[in-house]
Amino acid sequence: MSEVIIMKELLGENTRIAEENRDLYKKDKVIMVNIMGAPGAGKTTLIKALTDELKSRSVESAVIEGDLFSSIDADKFNDNGVKSVEINTCGECHLDAAVIKSGYDSLGFKNGVVFIENVGNLICPAEFDLGEEVRIVCASVPEGDDKPFKYVPMFSYVDAVALTKCDLKEAVGFDTDNFRKGMDAVNEAPVFETSLKKGSASDPGVKGLVDFILKKS
Numbered sequence: 169m170s171e172v173i174i175m176k177e178l179l180g181e182n183t184r185i186a187e188e189n190r191d192l193y194k195k196d197k198v199i200m201v202n203i204m205g206a207p208g209a210g211k212t213t214l215i216k217a218l219t220d221e222l223k224s225r226s227v228e229s230a231v232i233e234g235d236l237f238s239s240i241d242a243d244k245f246n247d248n249g250v251k252s253v254e255i256n257t258c259g260e261c262h263l264d265a266a267v268i269k270s271g272y273d274s275l276g277f278k279n280g281v282v283f284i285e286n287v288g289n290l291i292c293p294a295e296f297d298l299g300e301e302v303r304i305v306c307a308s309v310p311e312g313d314d315k316p317f318k319y320v321p322m323f324s325y326v327d328a329v330a331l332t333k334c335d336l337k338e339a340v341g342f343d344t345d346n347f348r349k350g351m352d353a354v355n356e357a358p359v360f361e362t363s364l365k366k367g368s369a370s371d372p373g374v375k376g377l378v379d380f381i382l383k384k385s
């Protein structure tokens with residue numbers, strides 16, 4: 169019983185900090201986007217594509233990387249001219265509002281879009297409000313078309329779904345109708361299909377997601 173109470177207190181404190189974050193992003197004219205999904209779902213690849221698309225529309229973006237112990241992904245973004253900070257989660261299975269606040273402060277970014285790459289996990293990131301404006305889950309085709317039926321809290325938490333690695337649909341026998349049926353059962357969030365194996369320049373799903381994100385400004 170005491171453990172349940174501690175968890176509730178922890179989440180209450182998180183929600184309070186998330187509200188402060190929300191005010192801060194608004195003041196800085198930042199659209200904060202939380203990208204969640206299983207390990208290997210294509211989160212980093214998608215964020216890279218979204219930052220490229222934003223750049224082509226003259227919108228600045230930055231990245232808070234929370235997925236790894238190392239700084240491999242943050243280095244990749246910085247080399248590409250996109251400001252990025254790495255949060256070393258030390259094995260934690262989610263990010264919380266306080267850790268995002270410190271990552272955001274060290275970014276020193278205003279006027280644009282900031283992407284958070286959450287820890288690869290389809291469960292508890294859906295319990296921690298980060299003060300973000302947009303929540304997106306990456307679901308990759310090789311994970312199977314039944315995921316919205318199985319991970320209801322995550323799929324009902326998000327504003328949009330990126331169905332990634334659609335180039336692999338035939339190879340793995342992915343049933344798109346079943347996936348959409350699962351989504352329709354839990355959430356009205358739109359599903360954007362992406363195939364980024366051969367680059368992202370003309371991917372309609374990436375363009376659709378960027379339109380969706382910029383509508384929030």
Ligand SMILES: Nc1nc2c(ncn2[C@@H]2O[C@H](COP(=O)(O)OP(=O)(O)O)[C@@H](O)[C@H]2O)c(=O)[nH]1
Nearest residue numbers: 207208209210211212213332333362363364365
């Ligand atoms: N076939 C295919 N592979 C992809 C696609 N997007 C990402 N990948 C591959 O999937 C693996 C994991 O991608 P990554 O972006 O690192 O996933 P993360 O762990 O969620 O950040 C990498 O080998 C990517 O090259 C895609 O659209 N199609």
Ligand SMILES: [Mg+2]
Nearest residue numbers: 211212235241
């Ligand atoms: Mg990654």
Ligand SMILES: [Zn+2]
Nearest residue numbers: 261262292293
């Ligand atoms: Zn967790």
